[in-house]
Amino acid sequence: GKLLATNDKPENGYLFKFPNVAWEAGEIVVEGYLDNKLQVSQTKKTVGEAVAIKLTPITGPKGWRADGSDIALVDFEVVDKDGNRCPLDAARVDFTISGPGIWRGGYNSGKEKSTNNLYLDTEAGINRISVRSLLKPGKVTITASRKGLKPATIFINSIPVNIKDGLTLELPQVFEDKINEEPIPVHTPEINIYETDDNIKSKLFSKFSYTGNGKIMLRTNLYWGKKAYVDLEFNYTVIPSYLNGSEYIRMPDSDKRYWARDQLQFIAGVDMDIYIGHDDRVPLPDFIKADYKDTGDNIDLGGVIMSLYKRTAKAGETIIMSGNSDGQTPKECQMYVVIGKKI
Incomplete structure (x- = not known):
């Protein structure tokens, strides 16, 4: 057949486009080469009239x-x-x-x-x-x-089926398909080593990940006057003295109505107490109800009272937090904040 086009510069590393190949009835073959050796091919052909x-x-x-x-x-x-x-x-x-x-x-x-x-x-x-x-x-x-x-x-x-008095000894059918190993790629391109941003490195919040829309920062030495959010000029003002010197996560307030089951996740790098300051105007999410206890203390962020909840985690324990609320979140509210202190 006639060669219609070639492409050796994939988009996003894997997508090869041929925008100048016009549609016409018949058959078209696409072949992939590595070091001038044919590695893969696929044929597409147009379908005829329904019969x-x-x-x-x-x-x-x-x-x-x-x-x-x-x-x-x-x-x-x-x-x-x-x-x-x-x-x-x-x-x-x-x-x-x-x-x-x-x-x-x-x-x-x-x-x-x-x-x-x-x-x-x-x-x-x-x-x-x-x-x-x-x-x-x-x-x-x-x-x-x-x-x-x-x-x-x-x-x-x-x-x-052998049924007697409405009962049978025959068990339901099950499929016994064996899953074969996936073929390894014929070529793995060179990938640059990923360097973690210094803003999300912490000895307490190890292997930290955040799936929300906004950006986060991990900060040390919590104290009066420290900024609470990455996108609001709200500072910690009235906080219990036992939180002084803690590490904390500077959250995006813009994600206060965003929800994911694993919105925030990390591994406790040491034995630590984890505190969550949660806006009293927002229904508590299940993860706080299940694992955290109300300390009875509050923190003040921009004039908003945030109830303080606590749990203890052992080193190596995986911590998963979902969104600000599992249901409807009021328009006027603030995102929860997370604080950690080594025991």
């Missing part, structure tokens, strides 16, 4: 069990003359069923009343229906049709 319906049954590894609850799935797709799925097809297919099975139908995305019908639309050329077995084994016949397409018929046999 037929294809049915594919899916059952458990030991077949479809006649236990009154086992489900047989059937994929139906619209294909061209070569058996390739037509990905732009999105139209109704009608079904008939006979034999010992209960039709459970399928579902069309976002389409009301599309379940349990003897018809269903394809989506991107394919969809799926289900049939539930009865206690009686036997052959179930399913036919799919649409005007203008060659219909398809399949037969699914349900196998008997």
Whole structure:
């Protein structure tokens, strides 16, 4: 074939683009070379006109069990003359069923009343229906049709299950697929060593990570007048004396309404007490309720009273904190602050 384009400068290290290759019907081959040796190739070809319906049954590894609850799935797709799925097809297919099975139908995305019908639309050329077995084994016949397409018929046999007085000693089916090792890359590009920002290094807050939108800083020697947030000019003013000299996390107040289960995470570098100052106007998140106790003390940040909660962590213990609240967070509030002190 004719060479259409080459590219040796991937975007973001892995994405090779060919913007000047125009679409046309037929087949196109992309090949990847390393040191002038072919390492990988992939072929794409356009699909022809829809001519037929294809049915594919899916059952458990030991077949479809006649236990009154086992489900047989059937994929139906619209294909061209070569058996390739037509990905732009999105139209109704009608079904008939006979034999010992209960039709459970399928579902069309976002389409009301599309379940349990003897018809269903394809989506991107394919969809799926289900049939539930009865206690009686036997052959179930399913036919799919649409005007203008060659219909398809399949037969699914349900196998008997030894049931006595409503009970069976046969265990449910399980799949025993073995997961193979993933192939190693043919080439690993040189990667520069990542240097951790000095702002997020700490002996107390070891292996620290923050998944919020804002930036954070780890700071030492908490005292009166120290800045509490990275994005607010609020200083610690009234704080309990036992917090003096602590390490602390300068949080982004902009993330006060952001939530992630692992928003803040670190490993305790030493045996330490961990304190959280939490805005009383915000419902307590579950992680504080579960692991922290109210000290009865408060801190004042910009005129806002923050209740102080405490827990003790052993060196090497993983600490995970979620967002400011697990539910609705009021518009007028402040992000919690985190303080750590070596025991």
